[in-house]
Amino acid sequence: MWQDGTMKYGLLMDLPEGKLAGFYARIVKAIADAATVFDRDKELIVVDDAEAQNRVAEVLAKGNIGWEPVRLWLLPEGAELDARAEDFGFLSKFGNAYLYADRVDRFRFADPQPTGAELAPALLQLQEFIVYSCGEGEALAKTHYTESHLRETIEGIVSRYGAAVVFF
Numbered sequence: 001m002w003q004d005g006t007m008k009y010g011l012l013m014d015l016p017e018g019k020l021a022g023f024y025a026r027i028v029k030a031i032a033d034a035a036t037v038f039d040r041d042k043e044l045i046v047v048d049d050a051e052a053q054n055r056v057a058e059v060l061a062k063g064n065i066g067w068e069p070v071r072l073w074l075l076p077e078g079a080e081l082d083a084r085a086e087d088f089g090f091l092s093k094f095g096n097a098y099l100y101a102d103r104v105d106r107f108r109f110a111d112p113q114p115t116g117a118e119l120a121p122a123l124l125q126l127q128e129f130i131v132y133s134c135g136e137g138e139a140l141a142k143t144h145y146t147e148s149h150l151r152e153t154i155e156g157i158v159s160r161y162g163a164a165v166v167f168f
Contacts (some may be wrong), residue, residue: 005073005099005106005134005143009053013043014066020157023063030059041092046072071101073145076134085131088147104131104145110164122161129154 015024031037035052037045047053050107053069060067073089075081079097081084089099107117119140129150135142146154158165 005075005145006040008046008048008072008074008098009050010047010070010072010123011045011053011056011067012070013045013060014068015043016065027059027063027065030063031056035061039092039094039096040156041090044070046074046092046096046098072098073101073104073106074098075132079132079134081132088145099132099145100146103148105151105167106143106145107150107165107167108135108143109140109158110166111167114162114164118161118165119163122158122163125157125161128152129157 031045034055035047037056038048039046045056047056057067071159075089075097081091081097081099085099089097091097109123113119123140126144126146129146130144131147132145133142154165
């Protein structure tokens, strides 16, 4: 069983300035009535699925509040993001760790591996490109997140060691 992130859907709001506090209170109440909010972080509202995202978007449209969709990988509980990962994700004010889905790709080592694959040196060389890893067991069994534009680099490195990875 792969233990990796769960997809969440966000709405990054462009809140208008100069509105009275009551305006924001009405919007917050309307959002809570429309969908279950999983998490919040500043102007970002996080919900469980696209349907809830659409319901919140309708509320924002009625309030003339602009927004942008954001897909997020919710990382396992207790996940910590190092300084390198800050460009690719964040820790919410409720303590949940996320990576932006449009900035990272996920991969793991294929099972089974080709005969003669040298996994340990391949993983060692990949470490500088991995933003975050999660899952149980040894590093070769984990799910790894890397910058989206590095997919060919990752595949090239592992192929030099006779190994294979699976992006998903």
